[in-house]
Amino acid sequence: xxxxxxxxxxxxxGKDKKFIMPVFQRNYDWKEVHCIQLFxxxxxxxxxxxxxxxxxxxxxxxxxxxxxxxxxxxxxxxxGQQRITTIMxxxxxxxxxxxxxxxxxxxxxxxxxxxxxINKYAEDKNRLRxxxxxxxxxxxxAIMNNDFSAIDKNMNIYKNYxxxxxxxxxxxxxxxxxxxxxxxxxxxxxxxxxSEDDPQxxxxxxxxxxxxxxxxxxIRNFILMDKEPxxxxxxxxxxxxxxETLLNNENISDFVRxxxxxxxxxxxxxxxxxxxxxxxxxxxxxxxxxxxALLTDLLYYAEIYSCIINCTHEDKKINFYLKKFRxxxxxxxxxxxxxxxxxxxxxxxxxxxELLKILDLLISYIFxxxxxxxxxxxxxxxxxxLGKEIKQIKNFDNNYFENITKILLLKKSxxxxxxxxxxxxxFLNREMYKFKGVKFLLEELENFDNNEKVxxxxxxxxxxxxxxxxxxxxxxxxxxxxxxHEKYLHNIGNLSLTGDNQNLxxxxxxxxxxxxxxxxxxxxxxxxFKEIWNEKEIEQRALHLYNLxxxxxxYPELKIKGIEKSIVEKEIYNFxxxxxxTNTKPISFNFLGEDYHVxxxxxxxxxxxxxxxxxxxxxxxxxxTDPDFQGRNYRVISTKNxxxxxxxxxxxxxxxxxxxxxxxLNYIKMMVEKFDLLDKDFTFRLK
Numbered sequence: 001x002x003x004x005x006x007x008x009x010x011x012x013x014g015k016d017k018k019f020i021m022p023v024f025q026r027n028y029d030w031k032e033v034h035c036i037q038l039f040x041x042x043x044x045x046x047x048x049x050x051x052x053x054x055x056x057x058x059x060x061x062x063x064x065x066x067x068x069x070x071x072x073x074x075x076x077x078x079x080g081q082q083r084i085t086t087i088m089x090x091x092x093x094x095x096x097x098x099x100x101x102x103x104x105x106x107x108x109x110x111x112x113x114x115x116x117x118i119n120k121y122a123e124d125k126n127r128l129r130x131x132x133x134x135x136x137x138x139x140x141x142a143i144m145n146n147d148f149s150a151i152d153k154n155m156n157i158y159k160n161y162x163x164x165x166x167x168x169x170x171x172x173x174x175x176x177x178x179x180x181x182x183x184x185x186x187x188x189x190x191x192x193x194x195s196e197d198d199p200q201x202x203x204x205x206x207x208x209x210x211x212x213x214x215x216x217x218x219i220r221n222f223i224l225m226d227k228e229p230x231x232x233x234x235x236x237x238x239x240x241x242x243x244e245t246l247l248n249n250e251n252i253s254d255f256v257r258x259x260x261x262x263x264x265x266x267x268x269x270x271x272x273x274x275x276x277x278x279x280x281x282x283x284x285x286x287x288x289x290x291x292x293a294l295l296t297d298l299l300y301y302a303e304i305y306s307c308i309i310n311c312t313h314e315d316k317k318i319n320f321y322l323k324k325f326r327x328x329x330x331x332x333x334x335x336x337x338x339x340x341x342x343x344x345x346x347x348x349x350x351x352x353x354e355l356l357k358i359l360d361l362l363i364s365y366i367f368x369x370x371x372x373x374x375x376x377x378x379x380x381x382x383x384x385x386l387g388k389e390i391k392q393i394k395n396f397d398n399n400y401f402e403n404i405t406k407i408l409l410l411k412k413s414x415x416x417x418x419x420x421x422x423x424x425x426x427f428l429n430r431e432m433y434k435f436k437g438v439k440f441l442l443e444e445l446e447n448f449d450n451n452e453k454v455x456x457x458x459x460x461x462x463x464x465x466x467x468x469x470x471x472x473x474x475x476x477x478x479x480x481x482x483x484x485h486e487k488y489l490h491n492i493g494n495l496s497l498t499g500d501n502q503n504l505x506x507x508x509x510x511x512x513x514x515x516x517x518x519x520x521x522x523x524x525x526x527x528x529f530k531e532i533w534n535e536k537e538i539e540q541r542a543l544h545l546y547n548l549x550x551x552x553x554x555y556p557e558l559k560i561k562g563i564e565k566s567i568v569e570k571e572i573y574n575f576x577x578x579x580x581x582t583n584t585k586p587i588s589f590n591f592l593g594e595d596y597h598v599x600x601x602x603x604x605x606x607x608x609x610x611x612x613x614x615x616x617x618x619x620x621x622x623x624x625t626d627p628d629f630q631g632r633n634y635r636v637i638s639t640k641n642x643x644x645x646x647x648x649x650x651x652x653x654x655x656x657x658x659x660x661x662x663x664x665l666n667y668i669k670m671m672v673e674k675f676d677l678l679d680k681d682f683t684f685r686l687k
Contacts, residue, residue: 008185012116021133046181053186060190093164216252218274239295246306261335319361330377339387349397357401364553372418374424433490460500466506492540509533581661589684601664
């Protein structure tokens, strides 16, 4: 590696020199504000003779080893391509502006600028010194050749060229002055050798803030950067370009994150997808020896992912369910859907009927949990390991639906499948208007058993008993109107859909009834048979809607018998296993690669606390004031003598030891989670 400071124009000039943007680089995206600021800086340089230089940044390149160095020196730009492209556009704008007066001095300037833009005596394919990425190259060539007949004028590269021409025109400086300002620009160039240096490592350092490139950009660069240009081009066109076309750049990071979650059974941090992808590529978990095999697998799952997020499956019934996942915004299930649809493609026993039953089951599981206000963060872990749990069952594919049903019904605590009693109680009593999925709920109720499906995009939610009571409503509801209004206003029985919300307003029920009689919505037909609207009517309608809901989001009718022992009684558990440990004792645990033998839950709690204290004392000490470790009556971790049965684990830190097994395990998990060690090995054995 060689690094050196140099004037930018000195770096650009030279016989038979060409700068190439590799296929993995993003398109040119400098905005107007960036170009204006650069131009102002150049004007300042030109006006101030005491300013000798202006630092533009770092340029990193690799000399292209595939090219005969005697004929053409090619430099593959690893970093700095946006700045080089912008300077080339500015030079071309200055060059074009010199045509106005056609004076000798301006013609001299044209000749000088031309030396930075083209290789005068090279063949056509190497004549331009800069070759941007594929999408920008056509526009750039057209600008350089003054061919504007079929140019895409919405491209940034064209807009900035026109902007520079306008800035030059309105500047108080001459083209020569502006050129002299450009001459003062300084860069630091870093020259790499493909065989000796690690361009990706240097690139990561230059982009370590994560602001300049997305996670998807970094992943693409990592995959392609160390390849020779012809191989880069081949891999890009054959795989990565297809992935970008399927998903668009903004979805690629989420796709890779879900892909890694499915493959590794660990959930990457959103801001660390690139580093986790790198780790996966070099780990034993990666089943592919060659990068092309990995790209083949990525493309295969990108096609599935595109189908999931865009609801573009060739089968309408499958798409019917995919649209429900999208409306519910439950992307946490995508890692499992990737695995499920891959199994559907590959397993003979998993047919379309079975798949539709599974999708319906998952929607019921997710939506019932939403209605019952189960913690949403639990779904991350559930769908992370669901595929693994299924495949632990012998001959799992013989009855995929039944096996997944058994697994979900065996979930406990925050992972449980809400029972019919829980679902009914929540459905009838919660303030449904404040539920974020209320529109989805009403749409599904409206369209259940309805051959003419209704789109509710243009409809709004109507409170039959209005949000603001007038005198007539108060009389209708009786002396207890205030309590009735407070209790039932947002109840599901009092909610409906309408396209006439403004007209309904807070009219009395008889007037609303006349409007509802004109409605074609099934949800509003019931009002035709009502003469009054009070708490009794609201409760009856809520019960009616619940009966519909229990048919839409069904609780599985399955007796759990004969399920594999490995699912019900496992010897070894991990962080994500949601289990009840009553009447069990720990035998040992493995944490950060080390085995520890323990005999009681109290000993388990103490030992793992000591390990975490050794890792970061101050971090652990923060738990002594963290509200998450405030038990119902006593603190669980404290610096004071305010626990019932203390265990001292460090100076000024004591633990509560008088807890049941389940509480102890949950606090252990919480500590590990707060140390951001979820991606580390943490398993424990029970008896």
